[in-house]
Amino acid sequence: MLSRLGLRSLRPDLLQQALTHSSYLNENPSADVSNERLEFLGDAVLGLVVARLLFERCPNAGEGELTRTRAEIVRGSTLARAASRVGLGQFLVLGRGEEAAGGRTRDRNLAGALEAVIGAVYLDSGLPSAAALIRRLLRQEIDQAIREGARPDAKSSLQHLAQARWHEAPEYVTVEDTADAPHRRFVVEVKIAGRPLGRGEGRSKREAQQRAAQVALEGLRHQEGAACT
Numbered sequence: 001m002l003s004r005l006g007l008r009s010l011r012p013d014l015l016q017q018a019l020t021h022s023s024y025l026n027e028n029p030s031a032d033v034s035n036e037r038l039e040f041l042g043d044a045v046l047g048l049v050v051a052r053l054l055f056e057r058c059p060n061a062g063e064g065e066l067t068r069t070r071a072e073i074v075r076g077s078t079l080a081r082a083a084s085r086v087g088l089g090q091f092l093v094l095g096r097g098e099e100a101a102g103g104r105t106r107d108r109n110l111a112g113a114l115e116a117v118i119g120a121v122y123l124d125s126g127l128p129s130a131a132a133l134i135r136r137l138l139r140q141e142i143d144q145a146i147r148e149g150a151r152p153d154a155k156s157s158l159q160h161l162a163q164a165r166w167h168e169a170p171e172y173v174t175v176e177d178t179a180d181a182p183h184r185r186f187v188v189e190v191k192i193a194g195r196p197l198g199r200g201e202g203r204s205k206r207e208a209q210q211r212a213a214q215v216a217l218e219g220l221r222h223q224e225g226a227a228c229t
Contacts, residue, residue, distance in 0.1 A: 023095030042119030
């Protein structure tokens with residue numbers, strides 16, 4: 001595992017914690033701790049490192065562009081892609097239910113584990129080592145985001161489409177909220193003119209809204225394509 005991450009060493013207890021999903025603790029009460037606290041720390045370290053990197057590499061970019069580009073790099077699907085590239089999923093410690101449900105390939109689990117590993121490296125070796133890990137694992141995604149710029153986010157795209165077609169703004173309704181549970185989860189449904197168009201799930205309301213908007217956009221574009229054939 002360490003060789004895949006390009007690490008010479010990492011405290012075994014921190015590595016074990018970074019790879020342990022909360023579902024394992026639910027089924028094994030004697031287990032110590034899941035990766036959620038390290039995930040929280042790693043998320044903060046990741047945001048700081050990417051922000052500084054963009055600040056240095058994009059001297060002419062304004063605050064808004066920097067913010068959008070950073071969001072493109074640290075989004076869950078981007079982190080999951082990088083985690084899959086190094087085979088992180090096969091090392092996850094999962095509960096039997098999560099394992100049976102395909103938990104080793106779920107974006108949320110992969111992204112969370114990658115953030116937890118970043119947090120573990122930060123605690124073990126400090127910020128320079130964590131920053132080097134981030135640059136190494138996310139080099140492709142960082143270079144692409146800088147080269148191509150941030151894509152318009154799904155909520156903004158759906159907003160423009162809804163205003164043009166229905167002259168109404170999308171409405172986002174939270175249908176599930178487990179913010180107080182050990183594993184945060186939000187489910188949001190987006191409606192336009194009272195018509196449900198998509199649902200999304202995420203660790204924050206913003207992430208769930210973005211995913212719901214993306215589902216709605218894909219559905220609307222599919223309908224347009226079908227109408228033209």
